[in-house]
Amino acid sequence: MSFILTFLGKGGTGCTTAAIAAAKALSGQGQRVLLLGHEAELGLGLLLDETGLTTQPREITPKLSVAILSASMLLEQSWDQVKQLETQYLRTPFFKNVFGQELGVLPGLDSALGLYSLKNFDSSGLYDVIIYDGYHSAATLRMFGMPEVLSWYLRRFRQVFAESDLGKAVAPFLQPVAATVLNNADWTSGNFSQPFSMADGELGEGQRAIADPRRVAAYLITTEDPLAIKTAEYLWGSAQQANLTVGGVLVNQSAVLGSVEAHFTPLPVHSLPARTEEGWQSLTQHLPNFQQDALKAPKPMTVDVAQRQVKLFLPGFTKSQVQLTQYGPELTIAAGDQRRNLFLPQELKGQKVTGAKFQDGYLIISF
């Protein structure tokens, strides 16, 4: 189990630089660090002066390893695993004649494969800290939001299918098919329980990890440029929608924090000096304690069952940018081009919302 750290900010404000500095600082303190970048993001290799980085981690200084995620390479590797999984459930697998080297990368696969790699590196036990240098902050948030959104889709559509006329009509046909071609899976209950519950478990585990600031946290990066500040604010709010804790703010190449600090209360704001000719030390010695800051940061969601209240931390948004809707048992928050279906405790689940107000960056929902 590792501590996973990522940096969010407008393009060109120094996310990759901060990621490298953090990796150098933490490995210098004796932690085993993996710095994970993307093939399309060339900065990592160039700034580290390393060529030929691959999906296989390479130790470049003591305790500091670097790898880059290449979606096409990862797809090739995962395809073998898909085929193996298939043979577990199908007596006559049909993907056997499709080769990993043929598969093109569709949008979204980058994120899915990236998250899958993160999970594997995390559970390898080889790293105390994994620093993820995403190729774009919006994509990073989509990636971390994926387990929650996907598990919702899975539960919701499984139920829809089971309750539908189509599901009922197909069920009697699926049973003989299952008996003919399927090996272990229990399709007879109509909910295809085995493969799905495996996915459920993995997704639930992912959701818990991302929501836990001891395991995953982000730090914002900005410069003094108003557009960079505005973007960091937007990403701060959007991170809450992905259930990702934001520990603080780094202001790149600026010693004047006053104008920036006001935008990010109550987060700690630190200044990051420019990189000098001598190397990274001027940066590494100015870095905060990321793990400590993350533990002190506001939680994305707090539930008070006694008060029948849910508080969502949504900084950086105005009331008009946040939309709350309730359809049947589903309570949905839309903000920052993300939509989140709230998982409520049994006591509040399916209860009607009686009020909602926006206060000090919190959306407070009463039942």
Next chain:
Amino acid sequence: MSFILTFLGKGGTGCTTAAIAAAKALSGQGQRVLLLGHEAELGLGLLLDETGLTTQPREITPKLSVAILSASMLLEQSWDQVKQLETQYLRTPFFKNVFGQELGVLPGLDSALGLYSLKNFDSSGLYDVIIYDGYHSAATLRMFGMPEVLSWYLRRFRQVFAESDLGKAVAPFLQPVAATVLNNADWTSGNFSQPFSMADGELGEGQRAIADPRRVAAYLITTEDPLAIKTAEYLWGSAQQANLTVGGVLVNQSAVLGSVEAHFTPLPVHSLPARTEEGWQSLTQHLPNFQQDALKAPKPMTVDVAQRQVKLFLPGFTKSQVQLTQYGPELTIAAGDQRRNLFLPQELKGQKVTGAKFQDGYLIISF
């Protein structure tokens, strides 16, 4: 039918600035222009000083409209269309109780919905030029590569399924199911022809449009920063893998082109001055003729049937970064974290590759 233009470059080098300048210049020349951004990319609204931009285009100056793509908003809108489409094929649709407002955005949906919007704006006939300001160049290339990759998946897996034991075993069961619950679709031939051939048609149309420099083209943006130049070079090569024509290069905030030009032969390289207090005019008057440049640019792929040769333009890559594989009838090129399955004319299809060499940025394959 519109001319679709996009800018590719490292984050923070001025893609959005160039997109706005191009939109202002072309609308000033009397063309009807739509400038399309992303919700997560706040630069567009802030640089234009416009608030509350939505997916619905707003005319901000004569002939210049602006809209932003919000994946969650588009998902909501498209969901109604999915439900309508479903009722065409299923007598008892089962998505009817799932509401657009509930659906979370998964990675990849942004790109799919963005491309779908582009297609609709393109076919609306309302715009001579659409300028697409993607939120990240790698994501833009994934998006434009999507019709080609998706159509390959569709053809390949349809064939795999039809030829598989599972496909053969399921076929007799599908027929009565089809008779029970399906309305129009012809499932009896075993290739589910109707819904699939509709998708085939749309994807084929998309592929042709993207490959046609009269309809879609990109322009590179860089500064004098070596990392920005390197990124632009990489994107140049990657664009070829998505079959997207790159017309030229803009060097942002620099009048010295010498050091940059050498990297991008034979493309024209233009200098873009900094934006002044007076507004955008200093920029707009320095812009090249994007449409003309695109027509003169090297084609991503040229086939010479008589010589039994295929030439792929892959600038910015070295030989070791390009991988060619042949499995059965499939010929695959991997480069720039993209993989492309070549569509060959009948004469060369399925023929064995006898040689391949890398020359002046071209991969030349002989059969």
